[in-house]
Each structure stands twice: as structure tokens, then as C-alpha cells.
Amino acid sequence: MVGDFNEVLCGDDKFRGRQINTNRAFDFKACLDSCSFVDLGFAGPKFTWSNRRQITDLILERIDRCFANPLWRILYPEAAVTHLPRTFSDHHPDLIELSRPNVNNLNKPFQFQTMWLMHPNFPRLVKDAWFENNPLPSAVSNFTERAKKWKHEVFGNLFARKRKVLARLSGAQKALANRPNEFLVGLEKQLLDEYSSILLQEEEYWALKSRLNAATYGDRNTSYFHISTVIRRPRNKIRCIKDGRGEWIANEEGVKKHILAGFEALYTTGLDMAPISSSISQFSCCYFTEEDQDWIGRVVTEEDVRNGLWTLKPFKAPGPDGLDAGSFQCFWSKVGRSVCSVVILPLIVELSLNT
Incomplete structure (x- = not known):
């Protein structure tokens, strides 16, 4: 459903003018919820209507929207809405694209999938990858390569297998x-x-x-x-992304360059070193007791590493290698030793150097 609804949903949908009528906004929201409508979002200017006055009397509102129910969203998962430039009208035209070509040809990074845990052959794959005394970086690299091959040759495409089983069942x-x-x-x-x-x-x-x-x-x-x-x-x-001058960058290569330049500016400095103007003892802060210092400075055990790992949510935010905490938790008996060696050994070396 697309059109001019002549109503805003919240205060952020309006610039200047009279305050929004909260009762009408709540009624609008209730109507959308009862229809199970989802806002498709947008790219481009935030507001879709203008009274076209001078800056002192200017009023801007977002009253043109595009909604869809969940079933339509599943049919067109790549659908996108763009607010086109406003010319002679006081409204911005809305462009709906049901699909966009994927110009990014980069291979998708590896990511551990929890559904693999249900396959009877997967534990053997982990056992073969994490053989005894194998260092963690080597074990992770070995596992990811084996898992990629196993995914294509053994596990296969989940949805293709589902269609195949349904076809065989029908026959x-x-x-x-x-x-x-x-x-x-x-x-x-x-x-x-x-x-x-x-x-x-x-x-x-x-x-x-x-x-x-x-x-x-x-x-x-x-x-x-x-x-x-x-x-x-x-x-x-x-x-698309807005640069420092307020201009929108819609080209994919332009977006990449803008993000890269932003991080380069953020983490680049001309200073080779920062001098310390005062010793740490002059800072006004709390200090650890001797008992706390002894506890912090003790040798880390495998149980400490395990307890620390289990404080993490199992299948959230995988690392750069595509493995999350849950992938280590599920097979701790096989991977625990290599994980502990990476954590404990550097601490032991540092502790020996300081004593």
C-alpha cells in the first residue's frame, strides 16, 4: 500500500509547524498494526512533503509511505523504496524497486550454522579438524576449510533437500x-x-x-x-550514505570509498608518541587491595577460560573467522585444550617476565 496518508507517526516525521496530534498518530499506528503492515523504509530525503515557503515559515513532513504485509515482504525480500527529487510538486515521488541486481561479486564469508549440529556426521568433522596438539589458528583454519567442503558435499542446500524430499514423498x-x-x-x-x-x-x-x-x-x-x-x-x-556536505552517495563504489576514508581519518594521527605529563600515582582513583592484586595476578586456569567463554551468548556476533562462542561451547571437550593454550600461555610468559 503506497500513497499520501496525510498523517505522521511520530515527532521525527515533522519539521516545524503545529505539534503532531498524538491521538491521530496512535490511531494511525493501531490501524497499521491491525493490518500487520510493515514500513518498507526508504532511501533519499527524510521528508516527503514541503509547504515550499521560506526558511522562517518552512514546514516539512513525511506523510508519503509504503507499507506491505509480511507475506508480500517474503515474496519480495529485496524490495526497496527511494524518495526521488521533488520538482514542481510539493511531494517527493516514491520509487519502488522489487529487486536490485547484486553487483557485489565477493564471496560470502564463512559462518558457523547451528543447524549443522543436528547432522549425525558433524561431530566427526570437528574431531578430525581439532586433532591433538593442533594450535588454535591452524585448527580453526583447518575446520573452516573442511566445513565449507562438508557443507557442499554432505549437508547440501537445505531448501533443495526439502523440495526433493517433498517430491519423493508425493510420489x-x-x-x-x-x-x-x-x-x-x-x-x-x-x-x-x-x-x-x-x-x-x-x-x-x-x-x-x-x-x-x-x-x-x-x-x-x-x-x-x-x-x-x-x-x-x-x-x-x-x-546509500550521506557525506559530510549533506550529499547522498548511491554508487556502491562511492559508498565503499567514503566509509574507508572515514575510518582512515578516524584512526590516522600525525603523532608518533604521546608524552606522559605525570606519574600514575598522581591520579586520583581507587586502587586494588593486595588480596585483589594477588587474585588478578594469579595463573589463569582452564576452568577460568571455560567460565569466561560460558558467560558469552552462544550464537551471537561471530568473530572474523565465522565462529561464535556456541561453536566452541558445543565441542569444548575437543577444542578446549587448543583454546586454553592460546589464552593461558601468553599470560604465563608475561607473568614470568614481570617476576
Whole structure:
């Protein structure tokens, strides 16, 4: 649903003029919720209407919007809305693109998938990658390479397997209806068990992508997790960015260069060193007691490393290697020694140098 709704939803949707009518805004929001509408967002100027006055009397509002229900969002996950330049009208035209070509040909980075844990062969893959006395960087690299190969050759595409099982199940049930026999009954049961397993894996897949806690929302909420992922995905994409002069950069290469330049300016300095003007003892602050100092300076144990790892949420924010805390927690008996060696050994060396 697209159009001029002649109503704002919040104070940020308006610049100057009379205060928004909160009752009308709440009614508008209630109507959208009752229809299960989701705002498609936008790129371009924030406001879509102007009274075209001088700056002292200027009023700007966002009253042109694009809404869709979750089913439409699933059908067109890449749909995007752009506010085009306003010319002779007092409204900005809205451009809806149902899909955009993916010009980024970079390979997707590796990421650990929780649905792999449900495959009976996956523990053996971990065991083979993390053989005894293998250093952690080497073990991680070995595991990711093996996991990529295993994903394509063994696990396969989850959705293709689902379609294949459904097609086989349909064929088996048709044959069973025409000529019932023991083999077809057993085949139907086998395919139903396989389909049930795929559904569990699919639920884990969408739960991980939606960044929501599956335990909180119950079992078999695959459609809910799927919708959450589809709605969140466009918000995580940078389609355009505004530079320091207030101009929008829509070209992908231009966006990359602007972000890179921003980080280079942020982390670049002309100073080679910063002199210390006073000793640390002159600072007014609290100090650790001798007991606390002894506890902090003690040798770190494997149990300390394990307890620290278990304080992290298992499947949130994977590292640059694509592994999250949960991937180490699930197979701690196999990976624990290599993880502890990376954490404990440098601390022991530093402690020996300071004593």
C-alpha cells in the first residue's frame, strides 16, 4: 500500500509547524498494526512533503509511505523504496524497486550454522579438524576449510533437500494409493522422518538469522523467524550514505570509498608518541587491595577460560573467522585444550617476565 496518508507517526516525521496530534498518530499506528503492515523504509530525503515557503515559515513532513504485509515482504525480500527529487510538486515521488541486481561479486564469508549440529556426521568433522596438539589458528583454519567442503558435499542446500524430499514423498504416497505394499509404507515413514529433521534444521537456520532467542518464542516458529529475518535484512544493507556536505552517495563504489576514508581519518594521527605529563600515582582513583592484586595476578586456569567463554551468548556476533562462542561451547571437550593454550600461555610468559 503506497500513497499520501496525510498523517505522521511520530515527532521525527515533522519539521516545524503545529505539534503532531498524538491521538491521530496512535490511531494511525493501531490501524497499521491491525493490518500487520510493515514500513518498507526508504532511501533519499527524510521528508516527503514541503509547504515550499521560506526558511522562517518552512514546514516539512513525511506523510508519503509504503507499507506491505509480511507475506508480500517474503515474496519480495529485496524490495526497496527511494524518495526521488521533488520538482514542481510539493511531494517527493516514491520509487519502488522489487529487486536490485547484486553487483557485489565477493564471496560470502564463512559462518558457523547451528543447524549443522543436528547432522549425525558433524561431530566427526570437528574431531578430525581439532586433532591433538593442533594450535588454535591452524585448527580453526583447518575446520573452516573442511566445513565449507562438508557443507557442499554432505549437508547440501537445505531448501533443495526439502523440495526433493517433498517430491519423493508425493510420489511414494501416490504409488501407495495405487498399489499398497510394505516397502512403500516403510519408504513413506522414512521420508516423513527426514522431512521432520529438515524442518528442525530450517527452524534453526531462520532463528539464527533473525537474531532472536528460539527458546523464548517456542518451537516450530520457522515462519516467524523467517519474517523477522526478511524485515531486518533491508535495514542492515547500506544502499546509500550521506557525506559530510549533506550529499547522498548511491554508487556502491562511492559508498565503499567514503566509509574507508572515514575510518582512515578516524584512526590516522600525525603523532608518533604521546608524552606522559605525570606519574600514575598522581591520579586520583581507587586502587586494588593486595588480596585483589594477588587474585588478578594469579595463573589463569582452564576452568577460568571455560567460565569466561560460558558467560558469552552462544550464537551471537561471530568473530572474523565465522565462529561464535556456541561453536566452541558445543565441542569444548575437543577444542578446549587448543583454546586454553592460546589464552593461558601468553599470560604465563608475561607473568614470568614481570617476576
